[in-house]
Amino acid sequence: MTNLRKPGFVLGLIVIALAIVASLAPQLLATHDPFESVATDRLLPPSAQYLFGTDNLGRDLYSRVIYGAALSLLSASLAVVVGVVVGAVVGLISGFVGGRTDFIIMRFVDVLIAVPGVLLALIVVASLGFGPVSLALGVGLGAAGSFARVMRSQVLRIRSEEYVEAARTLGVRSPAILVQHVLPNAARPVIAMAALEMGTAILSVSALTFLGFGAPPPAPEWGALVSAGRDYVATNPGLSIIPGAVILVVVLAVNRVARAIGGDE
Amino acid sequence: MTQVKAWAGYLLPKLGQFLFVVVATYTLVFVLVHFLPGDPLIAALAAKGGASTVIDPAELDALRVQYGLDGTLWQQYFGHLIAAAQGDLGVSISTGVPVTEMIARAFPFSVQIASLALLFGVTSAVLITFLAYAAPWPWLRQLLLQVPPFGIAVPAFLSGLLLISVFAFTLGWLPSAGARSFDAAILPAITLALPVGALFFQVFSSAVLEAQNSPYVFTAVAKGVPPRRIFTKHLLRNALLPSITILGLLIGYLAGGTAVVETVFSRDGIGRMTVNAVLARDINVIQGVVLVVGAIYALVNLLVDVAYGFIDPRTRIGGGVPSRARLGAKK
Numbered sequence: 001m002t003n004l005r006k007p008g009f010v011l012g013l014i015v016i017a018l019a020i021v022a023s024l025a026p027q028l029l030a031t032h033d034p035f036e037s038v039a040t041d042r043l044l045p046p047s048a049q050y051l052f053g054t055d056n057l058g059r060d061l062y063s064r065v066i067y068g069a070a071l072s073l074l075s076a077s078l079a080v081v082v083g084v085v086v087g088a089v090v091g092l093i094s095g096f097v098g099g100r101t102d103f104i105i106m107r108f109v110d111v112l113i114a115v116p117g118v119l120l121a122l123i124v125v126a127s128l129g130f131g132p133v134s135l136a137l138g139v140g141l142g143a144a145g146s147f148a149r150v151m152r153s154q155v156l157r158i159r160s161e162e163y164v165e166a167a168r169t170l171g172v173r174s175p176a177i178l179v180q181h182v183l184p185n186a187a188r189p190v191i192a193m194a195a196l197e198m199g200t201a202i203l204s205v206s207a208l209t210f211l212g213f214g215a216p217p218p219a220p221e222w223g224a225l226v227s228a229g230r231d232y233v234a235t236n237p238g239l240s241i242i243p244g245a246v247i248l249v250v251v252l253a254v255n256r257v258a259r260a261i262g263g264d265e
Numbered sequence: 266m267t268q269v270k271a272w273a274g275y276l277l278p279k280l281g282q283f284l285f286v287v288v289a290t291y292t293l294v295f296v297l298v299h300f301l302p303g304d305p306l307i308a309a310l311a312a313k314g315g316a317s318t319v320i321d322p323a324e325l326d327a328l329r330v331q332y333g334l335d336g337t338l339w340q341q342y343f344g345h346l347i348a349a350a351q352g353d354l355g356v357s358i359s360t361g362v363p364v365t366e367m368i369a370r371a372f373p374f375s376v377q378i379a380s381l382a383l384l385f386g387v388t389s390a391v392l393i394t395f396l397a398y399a400a401p402w403p404w405l406r407q408l409l410l411q412v413p414p415f416g417i418a419v420p421a422f423l424s425g426l427l428l429i430s431v432f433a434f435t436l437g438w439l440p441s442a443g444a445r446s447f448d449a450a451i452l453p454a455i456t457l458a459l460p461v462g463a464l465f466f467q468v469f470s471s472a473v474l475e476a477q478n479s480p481y482v483f484t485a486v487a488k489g490v491p492p493r494r495i496f497t498k499h500l501l502r503n504a505l506l507p508s509i510t511i512l513g514l515l516i517g518y519l520a521g522g523t524a525v526v527e528t529v530f531s532r533d534g535i536g537r538m539t540v541n542a543v544l545a546r547d548i549n550v551i552q553g554v555v556l557v558v559g560a561i562y563a564l565v566n567l568l569v570d571v572a573y574g575f576i577d578p579r580t581r582i583g584g585g586v587p588s589r590a591r592l593g594a595k596k
Contacts, residue, residue: 107285107289108289108293110286110289111286111289111290111292111293112293114286114290114517114559114562114563115290115293115294115555115558115559115562116517116518116520116521116558116562117517117521118520118521118522118524119520119521119539119554119555119558120297120555122524122539122540122543122551122555123294123297123298123551123552123555124297124301125543126542126543126546126547126548126551127297127298127301127305127308127548128301128302129308129546199418203418203420206420206422207420207421207422207524207525210420210422210525210528211524211525211528211540211543212540212544213543213544223422226420226422226423226426227422230426230529233426233429233430233434234430234434237426237427237430237434240422240426241423241426241427241430244420244422244423244426244427245423247420247423248418248419248420248423251418251420252415252418255418
């Protein structure tokens with residue numbers, strides 16, 4: 001655990017821990033009700049009472065950011081899960097079956113990678129309707145292609161290992177080999193990649209909620225907060241820039257820790 | 266003659282790949298649109314007229330014909346594919362304007378900021394890499410090499426709004442919105458250049474550093490060649506191939522980035538048009554945009570492959586990593 005001696009890594013862990021607490025138990029960190037407006041306290045600058053200031057309806061921005069963590073991070077996590085599961089299954093089948101099936105599947109994976117992820121997400125959102133779940137499906141589908149590629153290359157590497165040959169000679173059936181030998185050995189690089197994908201997913205999800213494709217208005221999703229503050233950027237730039245900065249800090253923290261997980265130092 | 270044959274053997278498969286990617290992109294979009302639950306036309310009409318919109322079935326059928334959403338799936342699939350090949354991408358459900366026309370109108374605005382962003386991003390990446398290369402102190406070098414990659418982690422809406430707040434509202438140097446003048450393109454281009462430049466920097470700087478550790482650079486340094494000349498003559502040349510390869514990826518980034526950037530700066534363009542189309546659930550427009558962007562992306566990759574053949578003849582003759590024996594046999 002030499003990582004624990006590095007200040008950047010420790011700082012990243014602290015930010016992630018705070019983000020997780022904010023998603024699971026926002027009442028522990030919030031100072032106000034995120035939906036309660038105080039008519040006399042509109043558009044206030046940051047102060048001891050309102051840490052990030054208040055919005056145009058007199059709601060506490062800090063508490064809204066805290067309560068927004070759950071939706072924003074849940075969509076991003078779901079997106080990564082969708083990407084990993086779909087990608088891993090496709091890559092596993094493609095690499096293990098091989099031959100013509102492999103060729104055809106991989107050509108489709110090429111296309112999935114070729115179409116820009118945002119556009120893919122937009123098609124899914126336009127077809128399924130707006131909301132955190134369809135966002136997550138769209139972003140996840142955009143990431144699935146690269147996961148499939150990594151998984152397949154792992155499977156191809158492991159398939160020719162001696163222990164797999166041995167298992168096959170002993171008469172172990174293919175599904176059992178897949179679950180007992182191939183999957184555990186292929187997992188590590190895929191997990192490292194999933195950790196890195198989390199940062200990207202947070203960015204994509206917040207960009208899409210910024211564009212207005214997330215949960216309907218009162219929900220304090222991070223991207224939606226930035227978008228709502230946009231109208232006041234001339235007079236109260238903090239209203240959109242502070243939630244934007246929070247997204248940046250969380251993404252940086254996730255990326256820093258993910259790099260350490262991947263052993264890329 | 267062998268030259269022509271070698272080129273044909275190199276290019277024809279690439280051309281086939283290009284066509285495949287375009288058709289497959291079309292297929293992917295088609296599958297997503299038609300197999301995800303929900304009727305695209307009803308969703309679009311509901312977005313247009315409110316959730317309680319009532320349409321009688323006969324009218325709905327007429328609308329289906331009008332927007333090209335009638336007939337069996339096979340008829341639609343091949344009908345639209347043939348029409349698209351002839352430049353007809355159907356009619357927008359929300360505005361009634363042909364999609365090709367909408368894209369043609371919005372395209373120049375996006376190309377303006379995208380090409381400017383590419384210029385800014387690539388120039389600053391090369392400049393920072395040179396400064397890092399020439400830096401007299403190791404700490405400065407480390408700083409110059411480690412800071413730029415963070416550009417990828419900055420959300421475009423954050424950098425865009427920061428730029429607006431500083432340069433448009435506080436200093437009053439540049440306009441905050443619109444697409445009428447050249448000035449208005451500068452801030453959006455910088456916003457877009459940040460992730461694109463950061464991505465390019467990662468590839469470019471690592472290629473330069475790798476070349477720097479090579480024997481020929483060692484020899485050049487030993488001969489007393491001045492650093493700037495080493496940078497342009499030896500390092501830049503060898504960093505060219507990996508840098509060109511990433512161009513295709515950058516185009517994808519640019520296409521995705523315009524959606525956010527054009528919304529932040531209230532600019533006309535492909536990105537904003539797509540966002541509005543998604544808000545209106547206008548599937549015809551979205552399909553058209555994805556197809557055009559996918560085709561451009563594939564075209565750039567095709568050009569990259571051709572450029573590869575020019576820059577590095579080995580890729581042309583061997584189609585892959587050349588073996589020593591084959592290079593020897595050619596002499």
